[in-house]
Amino acid sequence: MNDENWSAPEILVAVDLVILTIRSSALQVLLVERGIAPYRGHQALPGGFLNNATEDIEVAAHRELNEEANLDGTQLHLEQLGAYGKPDRDPRGRVISVAYLAIAPSLPEPIAGTDAASASWQPVEDVLSGRLKLAFDHLEIVADGVERARAKLERTALATAFCAETFTISDLQKVYEAVWGVSLDPRNFFRKVQGVPGFLVPVESTRRTTKGRPARLYRAGTRTVLHPPLIRPEHPMSDEEDH
Secondary structure, three states: OHHHHHOOOOOOEEEEEEEEEEOOEEEEEEEEEEEOOOOOEEEEEEEEOOOOOOHHHHHHEEEEEEEEOOHHHHOOOOOEEEEEEEOOOOOOEEEEEEEEEEEEEOOOOOOOOOEEEEEEEEEHHHHHOOOEEEEOOHHHHHHHHHHHHHHHHHHHHHHHHHHHEEEEEHHHHHHHHHOOOOOOOOOHHHHHHHHOOOOOOEEEEEEOOOOOOEEEEEEEEOOOOOOOOOOOOOOOOOOOOOO
């Protein structure tokens, strides 16, 4: 290559955010309605371009989350999900997007700002099934984020963050079912979570169920990495976990 004749290609850098939570017993993703072209009126992930050449990428991610949905990104643990750079992913030119993922409970209703016409939580299943169309390549990014979240529940104690301070095994099972998108056999689930040392700690009190039988209460243990892991079923909406 002749360095004298080489010039840097014009490439724009953007950030996109996959923010996941559980609402109404379903895994939901934060989406905004685009208020500007391209894809005006379409649902999309919150995000945008870096302000300038000196702005840090993660700083830009926090800024965009605040500007587009009025959520305080500094209160969320954002982890880098991946980079997306297919040449035709954005009609405005060559754009490489760095995607970030956050999975958190008890997130508030978003409020749209800047170039977003609206912001809302939407069921992940509506996105992955194609019932809800997304702009750009955001379907691919959401799918990658959901897969990362599902893997986290297999190997970490993240699910307990979505439960109250004390909870039943049934409460915890509902979190796994919401994120994994499956139905789990209660007996198998109970056996598996009890088989992970330090994952759950029983407490003295119990809770009455709707059938009047007392249910044992637990709190999160000190273990953050699950060993053995809780492997999800291979088939969605399975009635039982693998034995």
